[in-house]
Amino acid sequence: MRKVLLQLDSSPHASVFDRIVALDAGADEVLSYGGVAEEGVRDLVHGAIFTRSPKNLHHTAIFVGGTDMAAGERLLTAVRKAFFGPMRVSVMLDSNGSNTTAVAAVAKLRQAAGNIAGHRAVVTAATGPVGMRAAGLLAQAGADVVVTSRRPQAAADAAERIHQRFGCAVSGLTMSDRSEAAAILEGATLLLSAGGAGVSLIPRAAWAGRAGLRSIADVNAVPPPGVEGIDVTDDGVDRDGVVVFGALGVGHLKMQIHRACIARLFDRNDLVLDAETIADVARDLAAASG
16 A cells, blocks of 8 residues: 655645655655645545545655744644544654754764763754754753843743743743853853854854863854854764764754654554654664664
């Protein structure tokens, strides 16, 4: 039986990137819908689940994407509400690649630093979905997480949203200018720069040779890097005594995780892949690779 993936995208046009990754990951057919709103979800989901008997529903799955993670979360909720009894399929949320990118960045940091429980982790520009999800995952792993924004209220709001979503307390601090980075990094073991494309947030002098700082990940692939002195291709390179990962170093693992998640959707019909369960897939990949 053919593996069919229903792609529900909140953006006007369904992501070509996500469709190609799904096909490369083993989906035989991807039914792509763009501009999907909550009120349209039920009929699309029912069209997917009523075509096959419950014992064959693991051959059908749903991928929720788009550029807006908040919209994606609402679509995921609507998808799950459309299921009932045995009439359900596995579903994955990865709007704008935020979940898989956050999981990959955290995995890289933990790979370099080892046990992070009790250690200070700084996530800069954490108001976006990658930063918020990465901060939540780090906090769940026991790290003492600090999230930053240029505006005090935005930092506080991000900390509160992370607490609501992940059930973990994090601290919000204002970093209005890169000149404040050194003070923010005082006592930090880990740093994730989650800022927008082409925005340099951390000068090299703030992190290079800093005592106690073990690992840095920067998810910005557009020059200049978010962390000055890191190359986009760095993948576990030791620079000034710190193990660093550039956007492509993180991105390679992100793609592995993305493909593995799509493949796993077709193993059963009741899997929900969001940040935490995608992190489980990443750990399985790491264990399998030795």
